[in-house]
Amino acid sequence: MDISVLTQQFFNALTLGSIYALIALGYTMVYGIIELINFAHGDVFMVGSFTAMWLLTVPLSMHGSIENPVLLAGVLVLIFAVVMLAMGIVGVIIERFAYRPLRNAPRLAPLLTAIGVSFILQNIIQVIFGSSPKRTPQIFANNVRFELFGASISYLSVFIFLITLFLIFALQMFVGRTRLGRAMRSTAQDREAAQLMGVNINRTIAVTFFIGSALAGAGGVVYGLHFGQIGFTIGFSAGLKAFTAAVLGGIGNTTGAALGGFFIGFVEVFSGQVGLFRWSEAMVFAVLILVLVFRPSGLLGQPTAERA
């Protein structure tokens, strides 16, 4: 493997890892606060990618690349803002109707509604957009690239990595420095005590879902831009990998989830590079099993594993 291939694959892994990191953040936040594996989360990501595709093709009627950098930036900001807002609202609606009524029910109940919601979202998209894969307009010109160690790197992959870093940083600031972030952390630690201290639990959980789903929406936009092709089933395997990333990083830990996402991206890309392309999903799954066997609390998580 020479240096140019290595560089190329490094950037591919970074892009893929960005997508997984963005989805994993939502998993880890929701699990951190209400201890629920939100199976519908991967499908929120998928709906986000379809929303972005629809926005680009129908209201904006984009079909090729945008050469003007100012216009490109404007379109990108618009797409990210609209999709993130829309997915945030979708997440809040899901929480309100499918999870909140079951907050005191046996654990199995919300898990089952989560899987139900996942299928509802998939089916709605399938009915609206059809079963065949859809093309997302490539608004980034593919020929605008730069050379690095003999590899030709598209600016898109750099952009994706930077925007992911920005969103992760913004999330850290929000959770660590704001009043609502503090409410989230306290609710995660002890819901009743937080309530006694005057934290509005329902609103805090709704905000968590809003942010997590918005980040998944951003992941959906990035996915469409990077792969150019989306289908109604992409949420399933991306969600599974992102969850693996969240477990790997230590569930409940946002930094861990982001790191885990990049790690999974690297595992997938480099297992493909060494000729195991068809086995990349199996490799990720093997990572999940190994983490659960040897370090169930994840790389950065606190040990909470043995509890029932």
Add this chain to the structure above:
Amino acid sequence: MSIQNDVIRPQGQSPRERLNERLAPVTAFLAAHRSLSVLIGMTLVGIALPLIILLPPFSTFQSSSAWLNNFTLAGVYILLALGLNIVVGLAGLLDLGYAAFFAIGSYAYAFGASPFSGIHIPFWPMLIIGALVAMIFGVLLGAPTLRLRGDYLAIVTLGFGEIVPIVFKNSDTYTRGTNGISSIYPPELLGYRFSTIELLPFYIVMLCIVAFAMILIYRLQDSRLGRSWMAIREDELAAASNGINTVTTKLLAFSLGASTAGLAGVFSASKLTFAGPDQFIFAVSFTVLAMVVLGGMGNIWGVAVGAFVLYMIQNVLLKGLNQFFDIIHVPIISDINFIQYQFLLYGLALVLMMLLRPEGLFPSKRRRQELHTAEAGGDEAVTPADEAGGVLS
């Protein structure tokens, strides 16, 4: 229960209560002899079904052999639902990759009895071998994950269910990849060779396997092990404090569920004479889960009926609706492909069921009480946050 009813007789009785009282000796007898009641029930159903389809609304809809074919394949799903009911309904563990064990059973038979592998082990021992192989995989997967919190099992089984078909698809040399293994040998009994044209023998064998599985699961449910499963489902900490080894008990539920799917897999491969990776996609696991939840988690007859009804809706009613509206040409409705909405319906049914009637359509008494404690007990219900302090950093 019947004795108590005799002693304390409420004043105003509804006709339904009076009927229940009249039937009390019968129900008491059936409850005391569950194996016998399963045998009687399955025999009656087994005889009734082939007769009903000879009558007009059914006989005009499709041929009796098509019906028999549907019934036999519905039996595979009943078996799957019964097995998943051990895991989800009795032990309260969420298995989202159940189709993986179904696949393992199918491929086990395909390796054991097909021209492709060049081996021909008879069907009957293969039933046991297939169940055992699936069970071994259940133990291998369950042992590391069942030590952890219940939710991890859901995600690990989800991954496992995704990976197993991929493994079968990618190992072309051993499994012929996406083409699958075809012309698998059908069963033989006392020199009689089953054929895909003659459906009645398959139907009868299916009935026997389902009846056997139901008796076995009933006996398990009433055993010490079954009570341990329910204790763990209701409160794992309390169960552990009372001396139940939770890991072993959960592992037994998980692997017994897996072996039932293996059994279903062997039968399905012999009936279809085919095993291919596309038969075992996630939608299968999800369908079986919907069957268990709709039928009533923990109630064996409820789950069996739920599986039968959902299979018939999916494979007969929805197709029938398509044909019906194609023929009568209602402008918009004729364009709707009802099969396309199948999973939307399952998803909605699952969500609404958990919100409105979590005990399922045919609930087990105990499960119903348990699922409604949260409403009745209010503050006493333990919130997940109490059990384990979450972290968000």
